[in-house]
Amino acid sequence: MFDTKTLFGYEPDSKYNTPVAYFSMEFAIDQALKIYSGGLGFLSGSHLRSAYELKQNLVGIGMLWKYGYYDQVRDSNGFMKPEFIEKRYAFLHDTRIVFTVQVHDAPVHVKAWLLKPETFGSAPLFLLSTDLPENDELSKSITHSLYDPNESTRIAQTIVLGIGGAMLLDILGIEPEVYHMNEGHSVSLNFYLHAKYKSLAEVKKRVVFTTHTPEMAGNESHSYRLLKEMSFFYHLQEHEVKSLLGLDGDYFNYTLAALKFSHKANGVSKLHGEVARQMWGNYPGVCEITAITNAQNKLYWVDPVIDKAITKGNNEDIISRKKAMKRELFKVVADQCGKLFDQNVLTIVWARRFAGYKRADLMMQDWGRFISLVENSKFPVQIIWAGKPYPEDGEGIGLFNQIISRALPFKNCAVLTGYELELSALLKKGSDVWLNNPRMYHEASGTSGMTAAMNGSINLSLPDGWVPEFAVDQENCFLIPNALDSLSVVEQDKLEGESLMDVLENAVIPMYYNNSGNWLNIIKRAAVDIVPGFASGRLAKEYYDQMYKP
Structure with missing residues (x-):
């Protein structure tokens, strides 16, 4: 026919x-x-x-x-x-x-x-x-x-x-x-x-x-x-x-x-x-x-303006376009959450299918340390969560709503709904850091970090799934050290939560605010390393x- x-x-x-x-x-x-x-x-x-x-x-x-x-x-x-x-x-x-x-x-x-x-x-x-x-x-x-x-x-x-x-x-x-x-x-x-x-x-x-x-x-x-x-x-x-x-x-x-x-x-x-x-x-x-x-697919996911700026190595254009993409994302944050985010502040995004092993709340594991992170006026951060739990997963929906409750008092923390292709693209383009912290060996591949890297967002990740084939720590991403496989799940969560905060406090945040040259070099190196190796062609x-x- x-x-x-x-x-x-x-x-x-x-x-x-x-x-x-x-x-x-x-x-x-x-x-x-x-x-x-x-x-x-x-x-x-x-x-x-x-x-x-x-x-x-x-x-x-x-x-x-x-x-x-x-x-x-x-x-x-x-x-x-x-x-x-x-x-x-x-x-x-x-x-x-x-x-x-x-x-x-x-x-x-x-x-x-x-x-x-x-x-x-x-x-x-x-x-x-x-x-x-x-x-x-x-x-x-x-x-x-x-x-x-x-x-x-x-x-x-x-x-x-x-x-x-x-x-x-x-x-x-x-x-x-x-x-x-x-x-x-x-x-x-x-x-x-x-x-x-x-x-x-x-x-x-x-x-x-x-x-x-x-x-x-x-x-x-x-x-x-x-x-x-x-x-x-x-x-x-x-x-x-x-x-x-x-x-x-x-x-x-x-x-x-x-x-x-x-x-x-x-x-x-x-x-x-x-x-x-x-x-x-x-x-x-x-x-x-x-x-x-x-x-x-790069043609679908990449912002052509930042792609051109990264290809040419033009730092001013990369910074300018990144801020413009952040402003577009922050319109959604303001619309959904009534919070006004700042284009000049380091923005961390955790966004993916909302499954338990992906540990959406790992940053919140040590609550005192989390509060210190989000209330640091010298090195401010903004954090966004998004993702879809399975509609019958009461535990997953409960965790999603718990994060909404815990983030509510903070002007610099937002949880977005409507996580589909369009919002996913906005988050990748508007983030500075793309956070990925699953339990090891549970993530078959994971692909969101690939499209984040195409758009000038730096991966902060455990070495699971596709990441070991790409990652060079502090050259094209930031790596979170993983705990020993022999430890219990509770011990692994605790140690990897601590490692995540260590990397944020000691590497990611200081570099963003004190060494923009290195930050931009990571963005440019990641874009080169991600295509064609992780493009669907x-x-x-x-x-x-x-x-x-x-």
């Missing part, structure tokens, strides 16, 4: 002519298209943008979430609360393709929408929706909310993405040589491919997998009984699935199954590749696990060279 030229608007470059279908539960393409939650979406969005820029033969398969992830708003007391507001997208193309997918042994109608490449400058992205009049209310709800808290609904979402996405490609007449599972949500597509090609070997020829989760608890699994009831295995029975993949036990793990269905897999940083091999390498039948470090090329070649 779609020939290549019609679908892409260009003939794919001969270097990237292998047809690839890229499956992901979320894509962060543009602020106007709210179908993402955090880093996984930011990564897949940048990948599709760079695929478009490089003229690659790659199409995305995702989901059209009626209510998005959620809208992060405030209640009458100023605390964060999730709201679910219907989204409408006039810019999506109606393919008029409707087909059925079996979910719980019943046909569910699925409609395909297309985000055309020229709309936002991305590879073509097909989005699946069950919110159709032909479906009952339960079936409609499958594509209502990203990562629905109901287990059966979440399984149904993975069936529509995996099996539904593979069925759509057949309807379109698109025959991918490679099916790329970006995380394990689409693993059900392999059961459809097995029915089509009749052997595990034929499936493995065509499938690759990217794992993003270094925590065993974060790798989704469900009981075989429930998955079979939900039609997850397509035409296979439970015993056939176990025999096919050499599995046992009562629970089917998405990641382990994806590693057995694929001929090659990758972690998303060198460090994560090592962790993933330790986690999964001893299971029989898993594929090779290599590493391709995540990256972000490199990533998109590496996937073709390392993962997609037969």
Whole structure:
């Protein structure tokens, strides 16, 4: 139905002519298209943008979430609360393709929408929706909310993405040589491919997998009984699935199954590749696990004015533009929090997906020391927090609101809501320091610091995820020493909280105020070191060279 030229608007470059279908539960393409939650979406969005820029033969398969992830708003007391507001997208193309997918042994109608490449400058992205009049209310709800808290609904979402996405490609007449599972949500597509090609070997020829989760608890699994009831295995029975993949036990793990269905897999940083091999390498039948470090699209994320100033090495222009970007960010701070921030004051930002292991409140661990930091009139600081907890994560929302309460008395501390692409960009452009303090080995990659460095914000980070591949302490970033792995979590948090404050007090703050030459040198060195190594053009090329070649 779609020939290549019609679908892409260009003939794919001969270097990237292998047809690839890229499956992901979320894509962060543009602020106007709210179908993402955090880093996984930011990564897949940048990948599709760079695929478009490089003229690659790659199409995305995702989901059209009626209510998005959620809208992060405030209640009458100023605390964060999730709201679910219907989204409408006039810019999506109606393919008029409707087909059925079996979910719980019943046909569910699925409609395909297309985000055309020229709309936002991305590879073509097909989005699946069950919110159709032909479906009952339960079936409609499958594509209502990203990562629905109901287990059966979440399984149904993975069936529509995996099996539904593979069925759509057949309807379109698109025959991918490679099916790329970006995380394990689409693993059900392999059961459809097995029915089509009749052997595990034929499936493995065509499938690759990217794992993003270094925590065993974060790798989704469900009981075989429930998955079979939900039609997850397509035409296979439970015993056939176990025999096919050499599995046992009562629970089917998405990641382990994806590693057995694929001929090659990758972690998303060198460090994560090592962790993933330790986690999964001893299971029989898993594929090779290599590493391709995540990256972000410079064309989308960078401010061209500061980029030009950094490239030319013009210190006055860097300072001038940085202050202008800070003023833009501070308008949001004033609007949301009623606090007027100063463009001449060192501004520290902690902003990312709001998960417990990322330790948003690590600076506040020693409250007396935190007060000394924020009340220092000689070397003043301004601190901003932002991020989205999972909407059903009461503990995460509680921590977010606790930070709001604790920051409230300070004129130089603000907590922002509405953390999506647009606010993320403002924070990266308007910050002087980009703070990243996760528990070690929990951050598979983390990419926000890459785009911060593109915009003259200096990373202050623990050496987790992508950071060890980039960091040269006090030359292109500031490093927080990590505690010994043998210590308890409580001891690690305590020591790393102390180390964070030590680096702030003894290195970051004095340099900002007393040695602007060194500060600017770090900004310039970081910008050079971040591109092309951590720009998604490199990533998109590496996937073709390392993962997609037969």
